[in-house]
Amino acid sequence: MTIRSTRLGDPAVRAFVTAVDHHDRDGFPALPASGATMADDGGERDLTEWIDREIFSSHGHPEADDESGGGLLLARHRDDTWGELRTRWSFTVDDDGRISRFETGEA
Template sequence: MSPTAPLDPAVEVFIDALNAHDTDRFFAVLARDATMSDDGVERDLAQWTEAEIFSSNGHIRVETICADGLSFVADYTNTRGGSMRTNWQFVVRDGLIARFEAEQA
């Protein structure tokens, strides 16, 4: 892992949109059939993002990026759970995020 490795372009848009709370841009980078899990539990993507990101002021501060640009370790903060060190992994298909997994590090 490296703090300076480049992120996959779709992952970069995901982070930027999340931090800006730009729901249109956030959902535009997700595949229509995108899925996600939180701490290994499958979640409803729309419900989870509303609760954990948009209505709770979620923010990602990337610490280290894996060489493939599809995973990173970050400090994730929101008003529901405070701040925690997290691992994020992504599957990108045709330039869109098909799946992401978030878990405590």
């Protein structure tokens, strides 16, 4: 069963997924903390470049199926490049409530 982004528990994760769901390219850059990092399938990636390529340019979005404490989502990620993949997303939220790191990859 899909969890709507507006029902995700952590406010920073909820804002991230909601921005992706709504393809809010203008609002998205304000969400990650300054200097935020990310990895995809274990490889470090440039956050800005990856978000543009894997989310906004390819119309990508995750549909959360399960949420665990500590910022972990299991989701079906769909985009125009890869189609649909079962993915895991792990978010680290800093003391200011902003995402300082996230990791994603096939589940």
